[in-house]
Every structure is written in C-alpha cells, then in structure tokens.
Amino acid sequence: MNKTELIEHIANNADISKAAAARALESTIDAVKKTLKKGGTVSLFYHYFASKEAFGMELIERYASYFAYKLDSHFGNQTLAPLARLEAFVADAVSGMERYDFKRGCLIGNLGQEMNGLPESFRNRLVEVFKDWETRTAACLDAAKAQGQVAPAADTAELACVFWIGWEGAVLRAKLERSARPLQAFAQFFAAGLPRA
C-alpha cells in the first residue's frame, strides 16, 4: 500500500476530504515518530503507557537510593584519605562501565538528556538527585579540607557541582568511545584543579 492509497482509504473510511486525510496522516506519523524516537511508546500498541510517569519516578528513586549508598560507601571509607576515596569511586565507575562494555551509563544523566520528551515532574527530581550527590561529594571534599588535602578557602560546594557537571560529560563520552579514557582524563584534571592546602 503506498501513501496515495492509504490517504484514499482514510478519506473514505473517516468520511473526510483527501486533503484532510493527508494532513491527518502526516500528523499521525509525526506524533508516532517523535514518541518512538524519544523512547516512548504509543499506547494504541502498548497498554503500559498510562503508568509511565509513575514508573519513571520509581526508577529514579531506586537509582538515586542505590547510588547514594554507593557514594556513601566510598566517601565514608575511613581507611583511605578523602581524595583517595574520590579516586576509588572513579576506579569503581571505570570497572563498572568496562563490565558492561561501556553500554550502560548513568540513569539520571540519561533521563536529564531526554527531558524534552519526559514529564516535567521529572525535571525537579533529577536536579534534586544531582544536588544530593553534590552534597555527599562536598562532604568528602570538606573532609579533605579538614585533613589538609584541600585549601581552607576552597568552595567545596562549587567544586562538587563542577565534578558532577564534568563527570556526566565524561560518562557520555566514555559510552561514545567505548573507553575509560574520558573518565580518567576528567578525574585527573579535576583532582589537579583542586585548590591545595
């Protein structure tokens, strides 16, 4: 069936003009394409869609909890100096990405990237999750400050923020290049750029 035939079929069956049928078809294709492109589903075909928002929010909560636990286990590791804890987190992330052949990244980063096609309610929650990770990272940098690894005047909240901005970029690039190099390059620059005591 070609496009002309389909338009005729729509016009006949929907009792509208061919011009209206053509416009209706274009907007249907457009909507389906855009939705599929964004990774969404069209509920005529799949019936799970009504719960997508709740499902997505639940995914965010679970990933945020899992990740907060991971950060705490690294940043609270008293057997290492504070900056070595950050290095251990980076090494853990590198081996995690390698294990999945650089196909998996960060759920929060992925959803953030796709916000244009997601419910607006996700935006604030994603921003809050980053803020939570930043707070935990800043506490580790504060510990580094207390132990003289970082200068007393360092703005640890701002530094933690920069870490997560750049780190998400590094995860993105690591996936693209299927290599740990971007993770290591950014982590090294970040550590070198910390104001030292």
Added chain:
Amino acid sequence: MNKTELIEHIANNADISKAAAARALESTIDAVKKTLKKGGTVSLFYHYFASKEAFGMELIERYASYFAYKLDSHFGNQTLAPLARLEAFVADAVSGMERYDFKRGCLIGNLGQEMNGLPESFRNRLVEVFKDWETRTAACLDAAKAQGQVAPAADTAELACVFWIGWEGAVLRAKLERSARPLQAFAQFFAAGLPRA
C-alpha cells in the same frame, strides 16, 4: 502519548475536528494493520527508514561544518588574547542557549548519548567531530602558551580533550536546569585549572 493525546495532536495539526481525527486515526491503524498482516509494506515508513542513516550522517556533517566555522571565528579572533577567545566562545554558547530557552543543546552530544539506538557508522564520525573540535581548541591553547598565558609544559591536546568532555556535561546540565550556571561553573573551573606560565 496515549490515544486521546494523539487524536488531539492530529486534530490540531491537520486542522480537522477531533471526531474526524479519531476516524482518520482508526482508518490509518486499520489500513496499516491489514497491510502488514498480508505481509505487505507501508511505503511511507519503509521509505523513511531506508534513508535514515544517510539523513543522519548529512545532519552530522552540516552541524560539524557550522560548528567548526563558529570555533574558528572565536579562536582566530586576533583582537583578543587566546584565553579571552575561549571565554568569548563560552559567552556565545551561553547566549545561544538562553535564546532558545535552554531547549537546544549540542547535536553531536545528543547523538552521542543516543548511540545505542543509532547506526554504528555514526559512532566513528561523532568521535572524529569531537577530535576536530579538540584540535581547534588545542590550537587556541597553544596560542595561549606562545603568549605566556599557559605554562610551556602544558599538554594542550589533553586539556582540549578535557574541555570537550566537561563542556558537553555542562550543556546537558544547563538544559536540565534551564540555567547558564553549569556552563559558567565548568568554564571557570577549566580556566582556573589551566597550568599557568
């Protein structure tokens, strides 16, 4: 997108009543289903997908050319000191993102993020585009070195690489937060972290 939303979309875009849009949608689904059931193809979808790869590659080429021109116009600006040229690029990006209400980001970064769902041929080309931007950025940092703004021992290729890793993360975050703050925070940290002469 659920059926009600799709019908609304069709009605609005095709400028027909909701009732007509609903009938048009039903007959579209009906025709596509019947054709597929018979083992036939619907040539609008088939046609679209056949050219998807070539179309995407063309988009990458155009964006890469446009962006290379933009970088050259900033980094080649002899009226500014080399590091001020980098600042001018950042300021230009900030105003560009503000102008589109932080809805637009970087095509290369977006495609890189979506590689799992894209033709594998895109991967190398996207990596090459980043390498091209890095080369242009490294040349600007080399000019900074020649003018004594950056230390002679600085590894400008590596620094340019870190810039693009972090900058794409900053663009991602700026879109999420609808704010220029991440762009400025990363650019400031990057500039502060450059080895100085």
